[in-house]
Amino acid sequence: xxxxxxxxxxxxxxxxxxxxxxxxxxxxxxxxxxxxxxxxxxxxxxxxxxxxxxxxxxxxxxxxxxxxxxxxxxxxxxxxxxxxxxxxxxxxxxxxxxxxxxxxxxxxxxxxxxxxxxxxxxxxxxxxxxxxxxxxxxxxxxxxxxxxxxxxxxxxxxxxxxxxxxxxxxxxxxxxxxxxxxxxxxxxxxxxxxxxxxxx
Numbered sequence: 001x002x003x004x005x006x007x008x009x010x011x012x013x014x015x016x017x018x019x020x021x022x023x024x025x026x027x028x029x030x031x032x033x034x035x036x037x038x039x040x041x042x043x044x045x046x047x048x049x050x051x052x053x054x055x056x057x058x059x060x061x062x063x064x065x066x067x068x069x070x071x072x073x074x075x076x077x078x079x080x081x082x083x084x085x086x087x088x089x090x091x092x093x094x095x096x097x098x099x100x101x102x103x104x105x106x107x108x109x110x111x112x113x114x115x116x117x118x119x120x121x122x123x124x125x126x127x128x129x130x131x132x133x134x135x136x137x138x139x140x141x142x143x144x145x146x147x148x149x150x151x152x153x154x155x156x157x158x159x160x161x162x163x164x165x166x167x168x169x170x171x172x173x174x175x176x177x178x179x180x181x182x183x184x185x186x187x188x189x190x191x192x193x194x195x196x197x198x199x200x
Contacts, residue, residue: 001035001130001195003088003108009194010089010106017093019101026100027070028057028184030091030191031080033109035131037188039180040077040117041124053126053180055187056080059100066090066103074107078125079116086110092190096183097168104187128175134192136175142167 019025031038039053056074064072071082091104117125144167171185180188 001032005195005198006032006106006108007088008198009191010091011198014090014092017095017101020095023095023099023101024059025066025069025103026057026059026096027066027073027103027105028055028187029070029074029080029085030055030104030106030187031074031085031109031113032107032130033113033127036127036129037133038078038080038109038113038115039126039128039184040122041126041178043119043121043123052182052184053178054184055104057102067105070103070105070107077118077121079118080109080113084110084113091187091194094183094186094190102183102187104190106191126178128180130192130195132175133173133180133188134195136173138171138173138189138192140169140171140189143170144168 038056040056042052042054056077057070058073058077060066060069061072067087071080071085071087074080074085075082085107088106088108091106093101093103096102115125117123169186170182171189173180173185173188
């Protein structure tokens, strides 16, 4: 997948998303190398999203931009050198029920990566061909978020009320025995829909 196609996919500005009360900002990086997206399998010992598939990322440090936070977290989690990443653009921000407004950034790795995952946060790395994600039997479901999750005032985004019950739209992308879902699945869905728009 060439760089021009990736740039075209993020060429139009992301939609605006106000920061809900009680939420904090976070950023994730979608690193691309030779037509593959880099995902992490989160450590089974983490307090949130343990053993799930995610992109490198985390909350902003004071004074950071989304780009700075995403690149710093990618270095801390998988050893990706920020100097070897070209930020191509932003995807649509989204909300995590754990109280984060998440800014996804698409980044092209500019030279062959030599990654060292941080064992405290990452159990494994997955290089997933974008072509296979486009062909994956994806599906969406309406989930009732469990107690303890946070919800934006006025809802919006993937959160809604259905017959008086709070629900959240969650995308799943099955891939080689893994389930890429939740916030990560919703970000993947946005990315792939953008790719489809510029391919055809």
